Amino acid sequence: MIKPILRLPGALALLALAACTQNPQTGDAPAGRVMEGMIDPATGQPVISGPVLTGTAPRTPGKTLSTAPPPTPAARTAAxxxxxxxxxxxxxxxxxxxxxxxxxxxxxxxGDPSQPGFWIKTPLAKSESEGRIVNPANGKSAKVRLIPMGGPASAGSQVSLPALQLIGVSLTDLPTIEVYGS
Structure with missing residues (x-):
């Protein structure tokens, strides 16, 4: 007799395979129908309808948040x-x-310590622009790049390592900060 705990991996494998199947009549993926006349320029494949996604789009390759160089791959400390x-x-x-x-x-x-510069990813920003963050505990502030992030306005924000250090916040704290836009 197979123990119930050993059945779990088999059930998960079957679910994964079921999600990968195609509709035998049309060849379309079950996630949606092909949008007529719409071709993805990056892949040359037809665009398939699906849920509308919200949030932060991937950053454009090569677009930096500042003129600071990225850290070396061997970086391990905050400095x-x-x-x-x-x-x-x-x-x-x-x-x-x-x-x-x-x-x-x-x-x-x-936020991601490998992204250089002074920035904040926050749902308070509606578009990428210049702004400022303030630590109300000590009054220190930093000019930053505001980067929109999906989610409700009450959701938290990710701040760059140099910006947190500039406003006098420990990297392991979760402080409440004020955000200003231009």
Missing amino acids: EFDTTTREQKAAAATAPASGERRLGTTIASL
């Missing part, structure tokens, strides 16, 4: 991941520009 210069840090810490508006508050966490 090795932070490739911004003193001049870049000083520029990011300068007084806020006039005409900015408060977008709201968010819970901040460390």
